[in-house]
Structure formats: C-alpha cells, structure tokens
Amino acid sequence: MVILNFLSKNVAKKKLLIYNQIIRESKGGKNMEENKKQQNEEVSKKENEKVQNEKAKAEKVENAKVQDNNKKVEEDKKFKKVENPTKTEKSKKEKTNKAKKENKDTKIKSSYIVGIVLVILIILAVAISVSMMQKTPQKAVNEMLTALKAGDLEKASQYFNYENLMNISGLTNKDNMDIETQKLFFDKLEWNIKNTNIENDTANVEIEVTNKDFKTIIGNYMQKALKAVFSGNDLSNSQMESYLKEELQSETAPTTSVTKTIVLTKQDDNWIVNESDDLIDLILPGLRETINSLNSIETE
Numbered sequence: 001m002v003i004l005n006f007l008s009k010n011v012a013k014k015k016l017l018i019y020n021q022i023i024r025e026s027k028g029g030k031n032m033e034e035n036k037k038q039q040n041e042e043v044s045k046k047e048n049e050k051v052q053n054e055k056a057k058a059e060k061v062e063n064a065k066v067q068d069n070n071k072k073v074e075e076d077k078k079f080k081k082v083e084n085p086t087k088t089e090k091s092k093k094e095k096t097n098k099a100k101k102e103n104k105d106t107k108i109k110s111s112y113i114v115g116i117v118l119v120i121l122i123i124l125a126v127a128i129s130v131s132m133m134q135k136t137p138q139k140a141v142n143e144m145l146t147a148l149k150a151g152d153l154e155k156a157s158q159y160f161n162y163e164n165l166m167n168i169s170g171l172t173n174k175d176n177m178d179i180e181t182q183k184l185f186f187d188k189l190e191w192n193i194k195n196t197n198i199e200n201d202t203a204n205v206e207i208e209v210t211n212k213d214f215k216t217i218i219g220n221y222m223q224k225a226l227k228a229v230f231s232g233n234d235l236s237n238s239q240m241e242s243y244l245k246e247e248l249q250s251e252t253a254p255t256t257s258v259t260k261t262i263v264l265t266k267q268d269d270n271w272i273v274n275e276s277d278d279l280i281d282l283i284l285p286g287l288r289e290t291i292n293s294l295n296s297i298e299t300e
Contacts, residue, residue, distance in 0.1 A: 137203035137264045138193055140271035145191050145209070148283065151183035160273040169280050169287055181241055184248035185284060188212050188255060201266035206259065207282060213256040215286030217247045222294070258285040 140159055147156035156162055166182070188211055195206040224243045228235055247253065260282040263274045273279060280288050 135270060136196075137198060137205050137271045138196055140264060140273065141191075141193060141205050141207060141262070144273060145189055145283075148186040149189040151187065153179070153182065159271075160275055160279070165275050165280060168275065169284060169291065177241060178245075181245050181248065184245065186211070188253075189283070194259070203264040203266075203271065204261050205264060206261045208257060208259040209282050209285070210255055210257040211283060211285055212248070213254040213286050214284050215256075215290045216254050217244075218287065218290040218294075221247045256285050258282055 144156055144159035147153070147159075153162055190210040192208045193205060194208060197204045221244045224246075225235060225240055228239070228243075258281060260278045262276065262279050262282060264271045265274060266272075277288060
C-alpha cells in the first residue's frame with residue numbers, strides 16, 4: 001500500500017510536471033505567436049511608413065516640377081508681354097499702310113470710273129445736242145403735228161401753208177371762222193411715224209394719224225343747221241359756227257385713224273410739208289370727202 005501510494009504520488013507529480021510543462025510550452029507558443037504578430041505588424045508599419053515617405057517625396061518632386069513649370073510659364077508671359085508691344089505696333093503699322101494703299105487704289109479706281117462716266121455723259125450730251133439740232137423729215141413732221149395739237153397754228157405754219165390748206169379743204173378761210181374753233185380741229189391728234197424714205201431733197205414719210213371723225217361731225221352739224229332752217233330761222237355765220245363748235249367740243253365725238261404717205265421737200269436746210277389731198281385726209285380725216293359730197297349736191 002505504501003509502495004502504491006508512493007508510486008501514485010510520484011505518478012501524480014510527474015503528471016503535474018508534465019502538465020505544467022505543457023502549459024508552459026503552450027504559453028510560450030502563444031507568446032511566440034504574439035511576438036511574431038507584433039514583429040509582422042512592426043514590419044508592415046515600417047513598410048507603410050516607407051511607402052508614405054516615398055510617396056511624399058514623389059509628390060514633393062512633382063510639386064517642385066509644377067512650380068518650375070509655372071515659373072517658366074510666368075517668365076514666358078513676361079517675355080511675351082515685353083515682346084508683344086513691338087509686334088502689335090508693327091502689325092498696326094502694316095495694317096495702316098495696307099489700308100492707306102487700299103484707299104489710294106480705291107480713289108484711283110473711283111477717279112477712273114468717274115472719268116469714264118463723265119466722258120460717256122459728254123458723248124451722250126453731244127449726240128443728243130447734234131440730234132436735236134439736226135433737221136430731219138421725221139422731226140419736221142413731229143413738230144408740225146405737235147404744234148397743231150397744241151393749237152399753235154402759227155408755228156405749224158412754219159412747216160406748211162396752213163391757211164391755204166384750210167381753203168383747199170373747203171371748210172373755212174381766214175375771214176369766216178374764229179381761231180379758237182379752228183384749234184378744236186386738232187386737239188385730239190395722235191400719230192405714229194411708220195416709215196421714212198429720203199432721196200436727195202425729197203422725203204416720203206408714212207404716218208398713221210388718229211383724229212376726230214369729220215365725216216360724222218360735219219354730218220351732225222349739217223343736220224342741226226338744216227333743222228334750224230326748216231324751222232324758219234335765218235342762220236348767220238356765227239350761228240352756223242356755234243353749231244360746228246358744239247360738235248367739235250362734244251365728248252361723244254368719234255375718232256378715226258388714217259395712214260397716209262406725205263411728201264416733204266428740203267428748202268434752205270428746212271423740211272417743208274407739201275400741201276396735198278393726202279395731207280388733208282391725214283390731219284382732217286373724212287372732211288374732204290364730206291365737203292366734196294355737199295358740193296356735188298349743190299351742183300345738182
């Protein structure tokens with residue numbers, strides 16, 4: 001029993017020793033792990049610090065480069081500011097010189113154009129003056145008909161013998177009709193010169209003339225006169241003329257157009273219209289035919 005107890009105690013001691021050793025070893029392992037962990041953390045921390053330091057150095061270097069670049073940019077700007085005024089002045093001078101040159105060229109061109117226009121105007125003025133001064137058959141006819149329409153019988157007589165023509169027509173003479181009544185013969189005149197043929201001192205001018213229809217006017221005038229006579233009235237020349245004047249002034253007086261060729265002769269550098277039946281039929285359409293009819297009735 002004593003031996004067993006002793007053994008059991010020894011065994012218990014050994015177990016206790018072994019257990020203590022295991023605990024110690026276990027604690028030692030934990031301490032080693034913690035130590036390793038701490039060491040690893042310290043290494044990681046150092047590496048992080050190293051990385052941060054390197055990063056800070058790189059940023060510092062980069063900032064330094066940026067600052068250097070900024071300094072260079074500022075220096076370039078300063079240099080350009082110093083340089084620009086000279087270039088600007090030069091550019092301004094070049095632009096001014098160019099503008100002066102362009103203005104000079106424009107003035108020269110304008111003067112040329114003005115000169116050309118003036119020459120053309122002078123040529124036109126001379127041509128118009130020459131054409132106005134030049135006496136032609138067409139001009140003579142135009143001026144004659146214009147004078148008749150305006151009632152300027154004196155001027156019209158420069159181109160033909162008006163009084164003689166009126167006597168030939170059988171309508172009137174100088175002594176038996178008022179001049180104002182005679183002007184009414186031509187106040188509706190319109191004309192168009194169609195053709196002109198000149199041979200030496202003779203010209204044939206074809207004209208279309210529109211005027212009052214004297215065949216109708218004289219017919220209406222005679223009806224009024226006959227009506228008055230049949231009524232027992234004694235008609236004076238002035239009364240007969242008033243009847244004719246009424247018909248000439250009537251707004252309903254018809255017009256007619258006639259185309260004839262009249263002859264002009266050059267006399268002392270002036271073109272004179274020859275008196276003829278064609279001239280009477282042209283400016284007083286229907287008149288000669290009506291007068292001839294009345295004369296034939298009187299003869300019978």
